[in-house]
Amino acid sequence: MRALSRALVVLALVAAAHAASAEDLSDPAASLEESEPSCPPEIVPPWPEEGDEPDYLGWADGAVPLAAIASCTSWDGWQPTLVVSLAGVFRLDGGVNALLARLGGISGFAGVKYWSFYNRDWTTMIKSASALKSADAKARREDFTAAELGDGAPRYFVQHDNRSTGGTVYRLRVTERSDDLLRVEVENVTKVSFLIVTAYQPRDLRSVHVFRRAGPRLWRYFGLAGMRASGVSVLGRASATNRTVAIYRHLIGVPTDQEPPAALE
Structure with missing residues (x-):
């Protein structure tokens, strides 16, 4: 009888573990409604498999789908000349607070690398970065905590990248x-x-980052990065894509110079 009871306990534990695993591995190719319901499907890349590189789409000049983008952002009336959208699936322990901590760790963005289309090599994208007390570039402070970012108030940071x-x-x-x-x-x-x-x-470099839970430790990411050049643009579509992927990699804890590059041409 005791042996039977032990067997039943083991079976129950195995079943629970299997159920948790199944929930954790929920289909990353699920419909748009489960990932970012407000954005039209034409601007959302296909969802990659967990562990794969993020998928992306890009548009320049007259091909930018302004109406579709404005429908799910606060960019209504703004006309970017270049837009990149990104979709990724990743695992993360710690939930939303862990994401906020990574976003708030501004100083940690220094040293992020991307594949430079112009240099044809991995290049340091962000030379230095610091959180700020205000919009004054001299008002530097320590990194933001998850609680500070989570309260919804505007926060400021200064960043020096390799193209500025x-x-x-x-x-x-x-x-x-x-x-x-x-x-x-x-x-x-x-x-x-x-x-x-x-x-x-000012306000001509904009991005939206959406993280949605797909399981206990599984997350989907959808991002939009837009820019409107003033005269001469220093970024093309390939470089903009690779820079966007570099930020995504940093946020999910992947080496930013990990092979392969996202966009080679």
Whole structure:
């Protein structure tokens, strides 16, 4: 009788583990409604398998689907000249607070690398980065905590990347947050200069990052990165795609210079 009881306990534990595993491995190719319901399917890349590289789409100039993008962002009336969308599936322990901690760890973005279409090599994209007390680039402070980002107030950081001369101040704000969803919007609040040329005016570099839980430790990511060049653009579609993938890799804890590059041409 005791042997039978032990066998039943073992079977129950195995069944529970199997159920948890099945839930954790929920289909990453599920419908758009389960991932980012507000965005039209024409701007959402196919969902990759867990562990695969993110999939992406890109549009430039007159091909940018402005109406579709405006329908699920706060970009209504803004006309970007280049947009990249990204879809990824990844595992993460710690839930939304872990995501907020990674987003708030601004100093950790320094050293992020991407595949440079121009250099044909892995290149440091972000030379330095710091959280700010305000929109003043000199008001530097320690990294943001998960609690600070999670309250929904605008937060500011300064970042110096390899395609700008000097630092650029950005505003970051959590616009939606629950145990199963995190939505973050980022935009530049100071101009981006390259040598003596203004490449991007304030608010002309924008991104939206949506993380949605697909299982106990499984998450789907959907992101949009848009830019509107002011005169001469310093980024083409391949470089913009690779830079977007680099940020995604950093956020999910993958080496940013991991082979293979996303866009080679």
